[in-house]
Amino acid sequence: MTAVSVARWATIAALLVVGLVALIRARRARRQGEAGERMLRQTEDWYLGLLDTQSELICRFRPDTTLTFVNQACCRLWNRERDQLIGERVLAVVPESMRASIWEQIEETVQARETRTRHCQLTRPDDAPRWLEWTHHPIVGADGTVVEIQAVGRDVTVQRRAEWAQRTAEARASAILRAGPDLLFVMSPDGVYLDYHAASPEQLYAAPELFLGRNIRDVMPPDLVPRFVDAIGRARESADPIVVEYSLAIGGEERHYETRLVRDERGQIISVVRDVSDRRRAEVALGQSEAVLRVARDRNRDLAGRLIASQENERRRLARELHDDLSQKLALLSIRVDQLEQSPSLSDAVSDIVGEISRTTRDVASDVHRVSHQLHPFKLEALGLVAAIQSVCTETWRQHAIKVEFAHEGIPGDLDADVALCIYRIAQESLHNVVKHSGASRAAVKLTRDGDELDLQIADRGTGFLPVSVERDGLGLISIRERASFAGGRVAIHSKPGAGTSISLRVPLSVKRGEVVADSDRRSA
Numbered sequence: 474m475t476a477v478s479v480a481r482w483a484t485i486a487a488l489l490v491v492g493l494v495a496l497i498r499a500r501r502a503r504r505q506g507e508a509g510e511r512m513l514r515q516t517e518d519w520y521l522g523l524l525d526t527q528s529e530l531i532c533r534f535r536p537d538t539t540l541t542f543v544n545q546a547c548c549r550l551w552n553r554e555r556d557q558l559i560g561e562r563v564l565a566v567v568p569e570s571m572r573a574s575i576w577e578q579i580e581e582t583v584q585a586r587e588t589r590t591r592h593c594q595l596t597r598p599d600d601a602p603r604w605l606e607w608t609h610h611p612i613v614g615a616d617g618t619v620v621e622i623q624a625v626g627r628d629v630t631v632q633r634r635a636e637w638a639q640r641t642a643e644a645r646a647s648a649i650l651r652a653g654p655d656l657l658f659v660m661s662p663d664g665v666y667l668d669y670h671a672a673s674p675e676q677l678y679a680a681p682e683l684f685l686g687r688n689i690r691d692v693m694p695p696d697l698v699p700r701f702v703d704a705i706g707r708a709r710e711s712a713d714p715i716v717v718e719y720s721l722a723i724g725g726e727e728r729h730y731e732t733r734l735v736r737d738e739r740g741q742i743i744s745v746v747r748d749v750s751d752r753r754r755a756e757v758a759l760g761q762s763e764a765v766l767r768v769a770r771d772r773n774r775d776l777a778g779r780l781i782a783s784q785e786n787e788r789r790r791l792a793r794e795l796h797d798d799l800s801q802k803l804a805l806l807s808i809r810v811d812q813l814e815q816s817p818s819l820s821d822a823v824s825d826i827v828g829e830i831s832r833t834t835r836d837v838a839s840d841v842h843r844v845s846h847q848l849h850p851f852k853l854e855a856l857g858l859v860a861a862i863q864s865v866c867t868e869t870w871r872q873h874a875i876k877v878e879f880a881h882e883g884i885p886g887d888l889d890a891d892v893a894l895c896i897y898r899i900a901q902e903s904l905h906n907v908v909k910h911s912g913a914s915r916a917a918v919k920l921t922r923d924g925d926e927l928d929l930q931i932a933d934r935g936t937g938f939l940p941v942s943v944e945r946d947g948l949g950l951i952s953i954r955e956r957a958s959f960a961g962g963r964v965a966i967h968s969k970p971g972a973g974t975s976i977s978l979r980v981p982l983s984v985k986r987g988e989v990v991a992d993s994d995r996r997s998a
Contacts, residue, residue: 521544524542524544525544525545525546527544527546528546529546529625529626529627530544530546530547530550530605530624530625530626530627531543531544531546531547531623531624531625531626532544532547532563532624532626533612533621533622533623533624534563534621534622534624535620535621535622536579536583536619536620536621536622537562538562538563538564538576538579539560539561539562539563540558540559540560540561540562540563540566541559541621542559543555543558543559547626550626551566551567553566563575563579563624564576568595568596570593570594570595570596571593571594571595571605574591574593575593575607577591578591578607578609579609579622582609582610582611582619582622583611583619583622586611586613586619587611588608588609588610588611589608589609590606590607590608590609591606591607592604592605592606592607592629592633593605593607602630603628603630604628604629604630604632604633605626605627605628605629606626606627606628606629607624607625607626608624608625608626608627609622609623609624610622610623610624610625611623654672654747654748655745655746655747656669656670656671656676656677656745656746656747657669657670657671657743657744657745657746658670658743658744658746659741659742659743659744660689660705660741660742660743660744661741661742662705662709662736662740662741662742663688663705664688664689664690664701664702664705664742665686665687665688665689666684666685666686666687666688666689666692667685667686667741668685669681669684669685675724676748678692678693678721678723679692689701689702689705690702694721697719700717700719701717704717704732704734705734705742707734708734708735708736708742709736709740709742711736712736713735714733714734714735715733715734715735716731716732716733716734717731717732717734718730718731718732718749719732727750728748728750729748729749729750729752729753730746730747730748730749731746731747731749732744732745732746732747733745733747799841803834803837803838803841804838806834807831807834807835807838810827810830810831810834811831813827814827814828814831852864853893853894853897857884857886857888857893858884858888858893858896858897858920859881859884859920861893861897862879862881862896862897862900862918862920863879865897865900865901865904866878866879866904866918869904869907869908869916873908874914875904875907875908875913875914875915875916876914876915876916877904877915877916877917877918878915878916878917878918879917879918879919879920880917880918880919880920881919881920881921882920882921882922883921883922884920884921884922884927885922885982888927888982889982889983891959891960892927892960892980892981892982892983895956895957895959895960895962895980896920896927896929896978896980898952898956899929899931899953899956899957899964899976899978900918900920900929900931902949902952902953903931903953903976904916904918904931905949906949906950906974907931907933907935907974910935910936910938911933911935911936911937911973911974912935912936913933913934913935913936913973915933915934916931916932916933917930917931917932917933918930918931919931922982923979925981925982926979926980926981926982927979927980927981927982928977928978928979929976929977929978929979929980930975930976930977930978931975931976932973932974932975932976933973933974933975934972934973935973935974936970936971936973937968937969937970937971937972937973937974938968938970938974939968939969939970950966953966953976953978957978957980960980960981961980961981962978962979962980962981963978963979964976964977964978964979965977
């Protein structure tokens, strides 16, 4: 029995005792005449009215379960009048689901001649199951035998459901705690350990008997005490969890932990401790791997830069060889052929052949001249970046009938040679891609200065493409990225099928040697 049910039973028992004493006195007074009879009737009416006002089920019956009294609560429960119930057997009026339990309780009460309390379930077809708490109190006669039983029943359905819900919640919480890897500690507001949960004792920094009932100041290492005292103080004042990260030496190795402190509704501090050692090791290993990758990437970029520089030097050498040697020889050959064509001794047939050789020689010389300038932009060195890009745009229109609009603003004349070459090559490669892949009839090139950087924009309204990973980029795009990185710049390529392509390049005015710029972003327009 709960404390509440004991108190209620004591109250009802006291009322019953008072009523019985009053009845006994009234019966004694009855022998004294008519006044006594009136007193007896008044006492019985008062006693009956008192019991009828109770919400508990109150009845009396003989050891053979014959009812001698029922209050109105019993009448309502069994849906019968008082006159219909008195004289009936208890087991005949109660629901069948309760009979076995009530009979066992009656037998225990009669044999032990002591008060007995038991819960039994009341089930009706038209109602939800209910729980009743029956308390049977024996009334013993002068010969020591039980002559009557006083029974009090109370509906404890709400209490039973609350107890079941509490047990369910506790079982669920216990299952969650058993399944989780975290340690759980309950502390008082001033940091005294009150309770704990650990899936394995090996997880604990100290044995339970060494920390339960003790303050955190006496348990944790001295260097951690100020941090935890401060965290507990903040947890008392905050509704949000307070996080503390720390390390402890356990089992001969250093373990890393993350503790979350939060105040519960009773003001106690709940500490949830998670071992994050594996995560920390993974983070360290990842950091080391990233460092190795950064070194390898820096080396690759340095090698790519050296390769680009070496490639440009070789192009410059070949261009000069073509311009200074082969072009000169072709020019001399063209002059000799022209002189031969003017000779009067040639027949008409031979003159035609010589004329054809002269035209072919001039075409070859023109091609060599063009290849020489493609290998190395002499205009870039002689006339500057703006004139060199303008020449590329004009050449694109002349050779491929693609009109290229070129705009520029604020470009200094004394650009770093590597910066100028980077921008020129990217513009050249981008226009080459427009010719080869876009199918566009127009393109736009814009070169401007923005503070300490140059901004190059190349756009077309051609077929576009679906951006893919860097590993699947064509050689042209890879070359653009490598040149931008070598010059310390950033390049972004935007494209979408049917919506054309745009390339954006930002390069510092001077190359800062030794600096490596991260890969440029790449996304669809």
